[in-house]
């Protein structure tokens with residue numbers, strides 16, 4: 350198979366979809382790999398690294414699309430790429446179709462095959478190509494929180510872990526899924542007092558088995574959240590109701606009960622946020638203040654740590670890419686029902702139910 354890896358051109362996207370290690374495995378199995386010059390720069394991989402692994406370097410994105418049967422990417426194609434995608438070409442990347450009518454229309458029109466990372470399923474129904482980015486965001490949320498709690502960043506000037514003789518900070522994590530679990534592990538590892546809330550008792554029972562003693566598990570309710578507001582220094586929003594907007598667990602009015610200089614990191618901002626006063630921010634300008642509370646609401650947190658994120662992502666995507674390369678997409682999807690769940694748009698048809706529902710008139 351001829352596989353192409355273009356350089357990501359979305360603003361501030363430094364990840365790359367294929368590493369030199371992945372290239373080596375593909376080339377070793379007889380596949381041809383084209384990599385756009387500079388594609389790995391943001392993640393610490395040079396053109397020489399790819400060439401050494403057997404890739405052929407191409408100077409322009411146009412050449413990569415023109416010469417490749419399969420395109421592997423990180424983010425959805427942006428408008429300037431639409432015209433480069435042709436009938437029958439296979440694209441493997443994050444698409445998030447439901448969020449963009451333009452993208453969906455363009456991909457339907459192209460008659461390409463779009464297999465979206467975000468809807469590939471593992472046998473247990475989990476989403477294995479979303480998990481790694483949630484792991485990165487959850488861990489990073491604590492780092493960012495610790496930074497913004499420092500006085501020079503505008504915070505109230507408290508060290509998450511305290512020191513012997515001084516109380517540590519109080520951290521409230523809302524949601525105990527992937528993001529929340531990783532955040533709670535990091536905050537507790539730094540010796541903070543952590544409360545994690547979830548509405549799933551099954552999840553809380555599981556977390557009770559694996560969390561250290563400085564993580565207290567509480568059922569999530571408005572009453573229980575209100576009881577914590579005046580004492581917390583850092584809140585991490587990590588709830589998800591699949592397919593729905595995040596619920597506003599902290600309203601504008603409730604925010605007033607928090608201490609000045611405390612921090613909220615709303616990781617769930619990509620689903621609307623679970624704190625009413627949150628709106629999406631960027632890495633260039635990540636925070637703003639409401640009622641004296643610092644809000645950090647960056648919608649693509651993993652983009653700030655591309656060295657880690659590229660490896661975390663490709664560790665998860667590569668086994669699927671290999672199946673596609675070895676068998677062709679049709680056979681790979683026939684053999685792996687979870688991979689087939691990733692097919693969102695196939696040769697002019699929307700094949701993924703929720704996306705078809707969203708854009709009924711197009712299908």
Ligand SMILES: NC(=O)c1ccc[n+]([C@@H]2O[C@H](COP(=O)([O-])OP(=O)(O)OC[C@H]3O[C@@H](n4cnc5c(N)ncnc54)[C@H](O)[C@@H]3O)[C@@H](O)[C@H]2O)c1
Nearest residue numbers: 483486524525526527528547548569588589617648649650
């Ligand atoms: N900002 C970013 O860069 C970034 C990166 C990765 C993920 N995310 C987002 O983070 C969010 C969480 O992702 P995840 O992978 O941890 O999801 P997940 O499904 O693993 O976990 C969500 C958890 O929220 C819990 N929940 C639902 N309603 C709740 C409520 N009312 N109170 C408390 N808990 C509740 C669920 O029971 C579940 O345990 C998602 O919106 C995801 O898109 C953002």
